[in-house]
Amino acid sequence: MSAVRIERTGPDSAARMADVHAVCFQRFWSAGEIAAMMQMPTTLGLVARSGDATVGMALYRIAADEAELLTIGVVPERRGQGVGEQILWRGEHEAAARGARRMFLEVSTLNTAAKSLYLGHGYVQIGCRRGYYGDGSDALVLEKTLASDGQGSGSKLITPLSE
Ligand SMILES: CC(C)(COP(=O)(O)OP(=O)(O)OC[C@H]1O[C@@H](n2cnc3c(N)ncnc32)[C@H](O)[C@@H]1OP(=O)(O)O)[C@@H](O)C(=O)NCCC(=O)NCCS
Secondary structure, X not given: OOOEEEEEEOHHHHHHHHHHHHHHOOOOOOHHHHHHXXXXXXXXXXXXXXXXXXXXXXXXXXXXXXXEEEEEEEOXXXXXXXXXXXHHHXXXXXXXXXXXXXXXXXXXXXXXXXXXXXXXXXXXXXXXXXXXXXXOOOEEEEEEEOOOOOOOOOOOOOOOXXX
8 A cells, every 4th residue: 555645736726636535435525625714825635646546635725823723634544544644733833834723613412533633632622503414413623723833732743744
């Protein structure tokens, strides 16, 4: 199995990102929606590539000293291998390099894998949106303080597999 590379990407990758999104979420985003988001200068797009395959993706919004993880997904056959962790680390690093000092995200209380990923990487709960998701589940609002090197206090120090 090829090593995974995390790469910054642009609107040209929208179709590949949409393919990943579609196998990760019931309410997935179209290539057109993703491309439109990626036209905005505040959007950061990351893909995880293994050989020629796109095995993961994430979109962030970065504005001034705040950043938000809008979405992150890893194809089912490559989960549990550290790909999500690598994408998360790279997004934090890129956001910090652009001046962000805090990262925010929302996660369903029912999403065990994602909650473990975030809570294991220094995110703390700062709020809860009741019945936020279509399935009626609540959204936890999480925040992490980013250090200027992208590693927040309380996070595991991760050496990226590849940049
Ligand atoms: C959430 C998601 C991105 C994680 O990606 P991944 O590549 O499988 O995650 P990793 O292999 O990097 O795992 C990192 C950590 O996440 C946690 N984790 C990942 N999968 C888990 C699972 N099935 N159960 C519990 N914890 C899990 C663990 O803490 C793990 O650390 P560890 O391996 O040291 O125990 C992936 O499961 C996914 O795409 N889910 C569908 C889309 C989604 O829900 N996105 C998040 C929306 S908020």
